[in-house]
Amino acid sequence: MTIESVTADGDVERVYRTNLSAGRAMIAEMTGGHVEVASDGAWVTTSDGRRFLNAGGYGVFITGARHPIVEDEVVRQLRTHPVGTRMFLDPAAARAAEMLSACTPDGLDRIHFCGSGAEATEAAIKIARLQGRRRLVSMHGGYHGKTMGALSLTAREAYQQPFRPLLPDVTHVAYGDVGELEAELSRYPGEVCVIVEPVQGEAGVVVPAPGYLLAVRELCTRHGALLVVDEIQTGLGRLGSWWGVDREGVLPDVLLSGKALGGGILPVAAAVCTDEVFGLLNRDPFLHTSTFAAAPLAMAAVCGALRAIREDELVPRAEALGDVLLPAVTSIVGQHLGPFVHEVRGRGLLIGIEFSEPGMAAELLVELISNRIIANFSLNSDWVLRFTPPAILTEVETEFLLDGLDNAAKTVGIRYQHS
Numbered sequence: 001m002t003i004e005s006v007t008a009d010g011d012v013e014r015v016y017r018t019n020l021s022a023g024r025a026m027i028a029e030m031t032g033g034h035v036e037v038a039s040d041g042a043w044v045t046t047s048d049g050r051r052f053l054n055a056g057g058y059g060v061f062i063t064g065a066r067h068p069i070v071e072d073e074v075v076r077q078l079r080t081h082p083v084g085t086r087m088f089l090d091p092a093a094a095r096a097a098e099m100l101s102a103c104t105p106d107g108l109d110r111i112h113f114c115g116s117g118a119e120a121t122e123a124a125i126k127i128a129r130l131q132g133r134r135r136l137v138s139m140h141g142g143y144h145g146k147t148m149g150a151l152s153l154t155a156r157e158a159y160q161q162p163f164r165p166l167l168p169d170v171t172h173v174a175y176g177d178v179g180e181l182e183a184e185l186s187r188y189p190g191e192v193c194v195i196v197e198p199v200q201g202e203a204g205v206v207v208p209a210p211g212y213l214l215a216v217r218e219l220c221t222r223h224g225a226l227l228v229v230d231e232i233q234t235g236l237g238r239l240g241s242w243w244g245v246d247r248e249g250v251l252p253d254v255l256l257s258g259k260a261l262g263g264g265i266l267p268v269a270a271a272v273c274t275d276e277v278f279g280l281l282n283r284d285p286f287l288h289t290s291t292f293a294a295a296p297l298a299m300a301a302v303c304g305a306l307r308a309i310r311e312d313e314l315v316p317r318a319e320a321l322g323d324v325l326l327p328a329v330t331s332i333v334g335q336h337l338g339p340f341v342h343e344v345r346g347r348g349l350l351i352g353i354e355f356s357e358p359g360m361a362a363e364l365l366v367e368l369i370s371n372r373i374i375a376n377f378s379l380n381s382d383w384v385l386r387f388t389p390p391a392i393l394t395e396v397e398t399e400f401l402l403d404g405l406d407n408a409a410k411t412v413g414i415r416y417q418h419s
Contacts, residue, residue: 031369039065042390042397053400055389056374059233062260063308064390070263070304077300084296092299099306105251110278112271113294117232117258118145120269124228124254125149126288128193130280133226135192137184139175141203143380144230153195156380175200176208178215190224198244201233204384205345205352214248232258237309237391240319240348253277263305268298314391322348332406336413351387361385363412371404
């Protein structure tokens with residue numbers, strides 16, 4: 001059967017069940033069985049012609065889908081030289097690296113491009129080992145990917161248990177607890193690599209107390225630990241600043257980027273390092289390689305994404321939109337779901353609603369889809385529903401999002417009050 005006949009027959013779900021993932025098909029059925037076929041800006045179109053406002057996408061779409069600047073860059077590269085031989089130097093990679101290093105904190109100038117956030121995490125682990133830091137410390141609730149090394153850092157038993165044994169010498173400490181981190185670092189001076197997120201997205205948008213990231217940096221410096229800050233979800237304007245580290249002036253040894261780095265068109269990620277920690281990879285480029293790392297087509301997407309963020313001033317727009325959305329979301333769910341809401345929290349365009357009742361996050365997610373709004377559940381917290389809308393939202397689209405949330409929250413609230 002050809003792809004065309006599957007699409008024409010409306011048989012996508014059957015192929016998922018027989019050739020892809022039956023579990024994915026089951027989840028799709030629970031959320032309405034929609035098949036997405038097109039996207040543009042803040043909108044996703046399904047096979048039946050319905051349009052959904054995309055306030056989800058797990059942080060990928062800060063520029064929206066198919067932003068014209070990103071699309072133009074990618075199409076131009078596609079028509080000239082999409083994949084390189086890896087024998088010669090590539091101007092697209094050079095341009096992307098120069099543009100990205102200009103956007104990161106001063107001192108982060110060495111870049112390893114790769115295909116996904118998990119790959120960026122793996123690169124950071126290997127860089128840490130090259131620096132003699134064989135012990136890894138991450139935070140409870142942290143999410144850094146699901147490849148074997150990254151999964152060792154992703155502190156959720158449900159994901160880890162089926163794949164044990166994972167990497168040795170990995171410890172998890174409480175997010176936000178400086179004392180617990182210091183105790184761990186003092187046990188192994190000069191041997192540890194710490195990986196932390198400025199805001200924990202998959203844990204349910206957990207925002208640390210002011211000064212936490214700066215305290216982590218100071219502890220790492222004092223105890224000779226390498227600091228990796230995972231900005232795969234939080235970077236490139238998502239928090240209303242270019243990077244989460246910017247708010248406290250923190251310079252990590254390695255900064256991880258991804259998701260939005262591909263401009264909502266291609267999967268791209270990067271580990272951005274100081275000269276010092278990149279040293280061995282700088283001298284021997286064959287120590288850590290990948291066939292499609294820094295492929296010209298992906299590099300064009302990076303250039304387009306960074307251009308779009310700058311030229312459309314999406315970082316301040318994300319901050320301004322967040323200032324509108326967070327109090328509005330808090331008010332709406334407080335009005336309709338007050339007794340069942342533990343907390344609404346967020347920064348910029350990363351907003352989470354934590355419920356006090358099991359299952360409510362999933363119910364609101366489904367009800368939002370009925371109101372033509374896409375949101376996210378949280379991979380490390382079943383109690384939290386998340387919004388990660390693009391920074392290109394217009395005033396009309398913002399009202400559509402809030403009106404849809406109001407209708408969905410009202411429906412779920414009535415259902416729970418009756419039960």
